[in-house]
Amino acid sequence: MTEPREDRIVAEDVHKAFGDNEVLKGVSFTVPRGTSTAIIGPSGSGKTTLLRALAALDKPDAGVIRVGGEDGVEVDFSKPVSNDQLRRYRAQSGFVFQSHNLFPHKTVLQNVTEGPVYVQKRPKDEAEADAVELLEQVGLAEKRDQYPFQLSGGQQQRVGIARALALKPKVVLFDEPTSALDPELVGEVLSVIKDLAVEGWTLVIVTHEIQFAKQVSDQVLFTDQGVILEKGPPAEVIGDPKEERTRQFLDRILNPL
Ligand SMILES: Nc1ncnc2c1ncn2[C@@H]1O[C@H](COP(=O)(O)OP(=O)(O)O)[C@@H](O)[C@H]1O
Numbered sequence: 044m045t046e047p048r049e050d051r052i053v054a055e056d057v058h059k060a061f062g063d064n065e066v067l068k069g070v071s072f073t074v075p076r077g078t079s080t081a082i083i084g085p086s087g088s089g090k091t092t093l094l095r096a097l098a099a100l101d102k103p104d105a106g107v108i109r110v111g112g113e114d115g116v117e118v119d120f121s122k123p124v125s126n127d128q129l130r131r132y133r134a135q136s137g138f139v140f141q142s143h144n145l146f147p148h149k150t151v152l153q154n155v156t157e158g159p160v161y162v163q164k165r166p167k168d169e170a171e172a173d174a175v176e177l178l179e180q181v182g183l184a185e186k187r188d189q190y191p192f193q194l195s196g197g198q199q200q201r202v203g204i205a206r207a208l209a210l211k212p213k214v215v216l217f218d219e220p221t222s223a224l225d226p227e228l229v230g231e232v233l234s235v236i237k238d239l240a241v242e243g244w245t246l247v248i249v250t251h252e253i254q255f256a257k258q259v260s261d262q263v264l265f266t267d268q269g270v271i272l273e274k275g276p277p278a279e280v281i282g283d284p285k286e287e288r289t290r291q292f293l294d295r296i297l298n299p300l
Pocket residue numbers: 061064066084085086087088089090091092093
């Protein structure tokens with residue numbers, strides 16, 4: 044028997060403008076539970092805006108987005124949204140930023156338990172036990188009592204991932220999680236994300252790491268000028284793109300000289 048398919052994200056006709064700059068011009072897609080979606084596309088095409096809209100870090104101007112599956116939260120952003128609904132909507136997803144944004148004056152362990160203890164009001168010992176497990180998962184158990192400045196960029200980014208997971212989101216959103224890292228540190232972060240995909244987390248990853256997207260994702264969205272120009276499995280969108288603009292973009296990334 045096949046398991047019932049549940050979409051953890053259903054986004055329909057999402058629009059977002061900054062002033063008269065229309066950045067998202069009607070974006071629709073779904074992300075099935077336990078799958079990874081890579082978002083690729085030229086700089087300025089609206090990838091970050093889309094990810095921040097999904098998380099409601101910036102509210103879209105219009106569009107209906109359901110995050111979290113059957114028990115999740117659906118918001119119609121063309122209508123007024125109550126603060127309570129917005130808070131419940133935001134709690135469905137975790138966000139990993141381009142550069143970590145950890146609290147500099149808190150230890151690694153405190154950074155990971157901050158959200159569960161102060162936002163979710165979970166018991167501190169329980170949150171710590173979970174945090175230790177997450178730190179093991181990202182390979183940083185021995186760094187629990189260190190401060191962010193004592194860690195490499197790759198280690199800081201892995202703490203950022205543990206911190207997002209600690210809130211037990213239904214979906215984890217990554218905005219170019221390796222683009223601020225020195226090249227030799229990229230692999231350790233991608234490897235942690237790959238492990239999450241294998242474990243069955245539902246992930247959406249904006250990335251320029253094309254080989255990673257090809258290996259790890261189930262679906263690739265190619266964004267261009269505020270729309271999804273092409274979407275499908277990586278073997279199609281990356282391996283055999285239909286659109287000329289997708290081909291040009293991939294060619295520029297894969298053959299920069
Ligand atoms: N907070 C903002 N205020 C005004 N314009 C913005 C803001 N964020 C993004 N933009 C504009 O939206 C467009 C898309 O940006 P972005 O989503 O960051 O693209 P990408 O992540 O694909 O490089 C750009 O033209 C950018 O200048």
